[in-house]
Every structure is written in structure tokens, then in C-alpha cells.
Amino acid sequence: MSGGRAQATAFAPATVANVAVGFDILGFAIDGVGDRVTVKKIPEKTVRITRITGVPGANEIPCDAITNTGGVPLLNMIERCQLGFGFEVTIEKGITLGSGMGGSAASAVGAVVAANALLDQPLSREILLDLALDGEALASGARHADNIAPCLYGGMTLSEVSPVASVIELPFPRDLRVVVVNPGSRLDTKQARGVLKREIELKTHIAQSRRLAMFIAGLCESNYEWIKRGCEDVVIEPQRAHLIPGFAAVKKSALGAGALGCSISGAGPSVFALVQGAKTADTIRDAMIRAFAESGSISAQGWVSEISSRGAIVL
Amino acid sequence: MSGGRAQATAFAPATVANVAVGFDILGFAIDGVGDRVTVKKIPEKTVRITRITGVPGANEIPCDAITNTGGVPLLNMIERCQLGFGFEVTIEKGITLGSGMGGSAASAVGAVVAANALLDQPLSREILLDLALDGEALASGARHADNIAPCLYGGMTLSEVSPVASVIELPFPRDLRVVVVNPGSRLDTKQARGVLKREIELKTHIAQSRRLAMFIAGLCESNYEWIKRGCEDVVIEPQRAHLIPGFAAVKKSALGAGALGCSISGAGPSVFALVQGAKTADTIRDAMIRAFAESGSISAQGWVSEISSRGAIVL
Numbered sequence: 001m002s003g004g005r006a007q008a009t010a011f012a013p014a015t016v017a018n019v020a021v022g023f024d025i026l027g028f029a030i031d032g033v034g035d036r037v038t039v040k041k042i043p044e045k046t047v048r049i050t051r052i053t054g055v056p057g058a059n060e061i062p063c064d065a066i067t068n069t070g071g072v073p074l075l076n077m078i079e080r081c082q083l084g085f086g087f088e089v090t091i092e093k094g095i096t097l098g099s100g101m102g103g104s105a106a107s108a109v110g111a112v113v114a115a116n117a118l119l120d121q122p123l124s125r126e127i128l129l130d131l132a133l134d135g136e137a138l139a140s141g142a143r144h145a146d147n148i149a150p151c152l153y154g155g156m157t158l159s160e161v162s163p164v165a166s167v168i169e170l171p172f173p174r175d176l177r178v179v180v181v182n183p184g185s186r187l188d189t190k191q192a193r194g195v196l197k198r199e200i201e202l203k204t205h206i207a208q209s210r211r212l213a214m215f216i217a218g219l220c221e222s223n224y225e226w227i228k229r230g231c232e233d234v235v236i237e238p239q240r241a242h243l244i245p246g247f248a249a250v251k252k253s254a255l256g257a258g259a260l261g262c263s264i265s266g267a268g269p270s271v272f273a274l275v276q277g278a279k280t281a282d283t284i285r286d287a288m289i290r291a292f293a294e295s296g297s298i299s300a301q302g303w304v305s306e307i308s309s310r311g312a313i314v315l
Numbered sequence: 316m317s318g319g320r321a322q323a324t325a326f327a328p329a330t331v332a333n334v335a336v337g338f339d340i341l342g343f344a345i346d347g348v349g350d351r352v353t354v355k356k357i358p359e360k361t362v363r364i365t366r367i368t369g370v371p372g373a374n375e376i377p378c379d380a381i382t383n384t385g386g387v388p389l390l391n392m393i394e395r396c397q398l399g400f401g402f403e404v405t406i407e408k409g410i411t412l413g414s415g416m417g418g419s420a421a422s423a424v425g426a427v428v429a430a431n432a433l434l435d436q437p438l439s440r441e442i443l444l445d446l447a448l449d450g451e452a453l454a455s456g457a458r459h460a461d462n463i464a465p466c467l468y469g470g471m472t473l474s475e476v477s478p479v480a481s482v483i484e485l486p487f488p489r490d491l492r493v494v495v496v497n498p499g500s501r502l503d504t505k506q507a508r509g510v511l512k513r514e515i516e517l518k519t520h521i522a523q524s525r526r527l528a529m530f531i532a533g534l535c536e537s538n539y540e541w542i543k544r545g546c547e548d549v550v551i552e553p554q555r556a557h558l559i560p561g562f563a564a565v566k567k568s569a570l571g572a573g574a575l576g577c578s579i580s581g582a583g584p585s586v587f588a589l590v591q592g593a594k595t596a597d598t599i600r601d602a603m604i605r606a607f608a609e610s611g612s613i614s615a616q617g618w619v620s621e622i623s624s625r626g627a628i629v630l
Contacts, residue, residue: 021524023524158528198516198518200520202511202512209338209340209527216527217535220532221486235517
């Protein structure tokens with residue numbers, strides 16, 4: 001064990017992946033909700049997860065490092081950096097399990113960001129990205145960066161994992177607001193991936209491409225009309241909507257209340273809406289919560305947020 | 316026949332459709348190559364195409380208005396606008412037939428733009444777009460706007476035809492240059508569409524979406540690195556490349572000489588490359604022509620151009 005800090009806590013934000021037209025590639029971070037991961041140096045070159053608290057069900061998460069989304073990246077960090085020490089980890093989950101708000105990504109990112117603060121030679125964000133992806137692979141079955149990237153970098157990200165993991169930080173209009181509503185049920189990412197057909201029609205690809213191009217141009221040019229026209233998923237949402245009771249009603253309520261677009265957050269069951277300006281965001285959140293309640297999800301919880309330009313940070 | 320001009324000539328530029336990652340949605344106009352369409356009022360409410368000259372084979376194009384890409388839009392214009400007169404049309408083709416450089420679109424757009432100059436109440440660009448699409452449908456079998464839109468609007472366009480035809484004009488970096496090389500052979504658009512599978516793998520859709528998002532962001536942010544990384548077609552080009560003898564060698568030569576990207580122009584057989592700045596564009600054009608020659612296309616012809624911000628104009 002060398003010198004420097006002996007302990008650090010990182011806050012890693014909740015994230016919305018896919019963002020309607022960017023399945024597996026787009027994501028953004030939100031404010032105020034996230035996981036806190038505290039990492040402490042220990043002499044043994046291993047990872048001990050001693051406590052997982054927070055949201056209901058947090059105690060169900062495996063503490064065995066090799067099966068924990070925060071543990072795996074740290075085990076790999078020890079090996080990759082040939083560290084002379086290990087980590088003791090405690091996780092305070094702020095993101096509801098299986099909510100589609102990037103909880104597993106937040107624990108992975110929080111762990112590497114906190115641990116990085118304890119290294120004599122901190123690692124680059126690119127390497128932290130790579131390490132955190134090892135954790136995400138545990139949760140979703142593959143190295144998807146669409147939650148990891150915005151959680152680590154903040155903002156609106158376009159990510160790729162192959163041939164090497166890399167992230168582009170996209171511009172977005174400053175008064176773009178986000179509503180995220182979690183119905184309170186739980187949906188397994190692997191299950192949500194399982195319903196997807198392995199092929200899509202070429203004409204559907206074209207229709208989605210047109211929307212994606214319009215959405216990206218809208219973000220870059222702060223053109224809300226383009227964002228609105230682009231923010232409609234014709235590939236994934238139609239295949240997954242049935243997994244979320246009340247989805248159609250919730251989406252209708254969001255659009256009816258003035259949202260630019262509304263779709264599934266990550267693999268669901270949380271639903272997000274994009275909104276121009278803070279003014280109508282509260283109304284839209286309330287309408288979405290009400291629509292979920294009328295569909296039987298009486299414990300739905302909602303947030304209004306900016307797209308957080310700040311990713312995970314050491315507290 | 317009411318008053319006003321009795322005759323007008325329009326120049327309609329050549330265009331590159333698809334632009335690697337924007338099959339059926341993206342296109343741009345180039346400078347210096349195009350069709351000239353002259354339209355004259357006649358008392359009969361009909362369209363008479365009296366002469367088609369220009370590039371070799373121009374005389375093969377049917378002069379019967381109902382089977383001519385410039386004739387059909389004008390017949391529809393007469394009906395739609397309940398005109399009290401008709402048009403006599405002569406077309407001077409500057410765009411090689413079946414070259415993938417938007418020749419049929421240029422004749423359609425040239426015809427409506429010239430005719431529009433003869434109307435007492437000129438039509439909006441949106442209506443001209445709609446009319447010109449009727450002509451394109453003759454050539455490609457469907458109302459595709461990816462050549463029509465840039466030919467009419469100029470610049471780099473993102474277009475849709477359903478539910479209504481509409482065009483977004485995308486920004487692009489001012490020193491972006493284009494090389495287009497026509498090998499001299501002819502490829503029928505319907506044949507080139509015929510080789511395309513009706514479905515694509517979801518993972519291919521994701522890979523292409525990532526590139527498209529990067530490409531659009533690169534155009535908007537004048538980020539050449541993003542344009543370069545985004546300008547690679549993994550959906551259509553692999554299915555069509557075999558239709559163009561020497562394509563792989565030509566692409567390799569373009570990239571080797573410093574092009575940002577290189578792919579098929581429209582349905583081919585012309586090939587385009589995007590280039591940063593005018594300096595290397597000539598070298599890249601020469602390398603592409605040489606590669607075509609080594610593959611047996613000894614009469615390849617090439618152009619270096621800006622993305623023309625001006626669409627079809629009345630001369």
C-alpha cells in the first residue's frame with residue numbers, strides 16, 4: 001500500500017439509455033438520483049464488498065465481488081494496474097433495482113471513480129470506461145456503454161465499445177429538460193433484450209435513421225422542432241411496450257401535456273420524456289405518474305431534471 | 316394563357332444521394348454538373364417534350380411526357396394548378412444516364428423550377444418538391460427524395476416523403492469538399508435496389524446508427540474526425556459493391572490519398588469521396604480515376620466540388 005488517500009466516496013448519477021432512437025448508443029445523465037460508492041484501501045489484493053444499502057431490495061445484491069457490478073471492475077483494476085493493495089467497498093443504492101435508470105452502470109462507474117481517487121497515478125477516463133464496462137457486462141450480458149458512458153462523462157453521449165470503447169459528448173440545448181418516471185415494478189434487462197427480434201426490416205431501419213438524424217441535428221442546432229420530430233422509436237419501443245403496463249397511456253399523457261417525445265428509459269420499466277424548458281416539466285411528470293396510477297402502478301415515482309453535464313464525481 | 320414570362324431555362328445540379336450512412340434520406344448537391352431544362356408556354360394544356368440532347372444516350376430518353384421524369388411533374392402541375400396552358404420542354408442532359416448522380420431527379424427538378432418561373436402565382440418549394448417526386452417515382456419506382464431534395468434545395472439535405480414530403484437543410488463545414496468519379500458504365504436504379512435484402516440484422520442497424528449519429532454531429536459541429544468515423548456504410552454498400560467493378564480498389568485509393576470517407580453515389584456506379592479542404596481533393600480524384608482505369612474503366616470522369624449551397628436555379 002502506497003501513500004495518498006485511503007478512502008473516497010463517489011456519486012454516480014442515474015442515466016437514461018437508448019433515448020428513443022439511439023438503441024445501445026445514446027444515453028444521458030440526470031441530476032439528483034444516483035448511487036454512492038465508498039472505496040477504502042485494504043492490504044489484501046482483493047475486493048471486499050461489506051455493505052449494500054439504500055433502495056428496497058438493495059440487500060439482495062450479491063456482495064461477492066466477482067458477481068457484483070461494482071466488484072468486477074475493481075478486481076480488473078487491481079490486475080490491470082498491478083496494484084499492491086485491494087479495496088473494501090460499500091454501496092448506497094439510490095437507483096431502484098431493475099428500473100431502467102442505469103443502476104448497475106452507476107455502481108460500476110461509482111466504484112471505479114472512487115477507487116481511482118485512491119491511486120497514486122489516476123487512470124484516464126477512457127480506461128475507467130473500459131473497466132466499468134466489465135461491470136455492466138455482468139448485468140446486461142454484454143459490454144454496453146449506453147448507461148456507462150453518460151454516467152461517467154455526464155451530458156448526452158454517443159458511445160461505442162468496439163473495436164475500443166469510446167465516447168462522443170454531444171451538444172444539447174441548455175433549456176432541454178427531462179422527466180423520468182419509474183412505475184415501481186422491476187424489469188430484468190436480459191428479459192427486455194430477449195424480446196427483441198434479431199432482424200428488422202430495411203424500411204424500418206430507414207424510418208428510424210431519418211428520425212435519428214433529425215434528433216442528432218436537433219440536439220446540435222438547438223432545434224426543438226427537429227428534436228420533437230426525431231424523438232420517436234419505431235424499432236425497439238414497439239417490441240418492448242407490452243412489458244410495461246400502462247406504457248401507451250403514459251406516453252399519450254406526456255405528449256398530450258406538451259412533451260417533445262416520450263419513450264422507454266433503457267430497458268424499462270421507467271419512462272422518460274424530453275421537454276422544452278422547466279415550465280411544463282412538472283405538469284408532464286404529474287400527468288405521467290397519474291397515467292401510471294390509472295394503469296395500476298400506484299407507487300410510481302417521478303423526477304424532473306436537466307441533462308446533467310456532470311458525470312460521476314468524487315465527493 | 317395569361318401574361319408573364321413565356322419561356323425559362325433552369326439549371327438543376329447533379330446530386331449525391333445516400334451519402335454512405337443515409338440510405339434514402341441524405342443527399343447533397345454538387346457544383347458545375349447538371350441538367351438544363353427549358354420550358355415554354357403553349358396554349359394546349361399538355362406537355363410536349365421536343366428535344367433531349369447532351370450526354371451520350373440522351374436521345375434514348377423517351378420524349379412521351381407521361382414516361383419522362385421531367386414530363387410527369389409538369390402534367391401534374393397543369394392538373395393540380397388548373398393551368399390554362401401547357402408546356403413545351405427541351406432538356407439538355409449534363410448528367411450521364413444511369414451514373415448515380417441524380418440525373419432523373421435533375422430533369423424533374425429542372426422542369427418544375429423552369430415551369431414555376433412561368434406561373435403568375437409561383438408555387439412554394441414544398442409543392443415543387445412534391446411535384447418533382449412524381450418524376451423521380453418513374454425512374455426509381457418510388458417517391459424517393461434523396462436526390463430530389465438536394466437538387467431543389469441545394470446543400471446537404473435530410474428528407475422524408477411520408478406522411479408529407481419535407482426537407483431539413485443540414486449544416487456542413489464550409490471547407491468540406493466532394494470528389495465524384497463516374498466510371499462511365501451504367502447502372503439501373505431499379506437493379507441496384509433489387510439486390511438489397513428486405514431485412515437487416517439488429518446489430519447492423521445499431522452499428523450503422525452509431526455511424527449516422529456521428530456523421531450528423533460531425534456535419535453540425537464541423538468536426539472532421541466525427542465525419543470521418545461516421546462516413547462508413549455497413550448496410551447498403553456491402554450489398555451493392557459487387558455491381559461496380561473496381562469499387563474496392565477505388566475506395567482504397569481514395570482513403571489512402573486522405574479522403575474522410577468514400578462510398579457509392581446514389582445507386583452507383585459513380586463513387587464519391589468527402590475531403591477536408593480543397594488541397595488534397597484533386598489528388599484524391601486522380602487516384603480514384605486511376606484505380607478505376609486499372610480495374611478496366613478507362614473512361615472514368617471525375618469532379619471536385621464544394622457542397623453546392625444553391626439548388627436548381629432559373630438562368
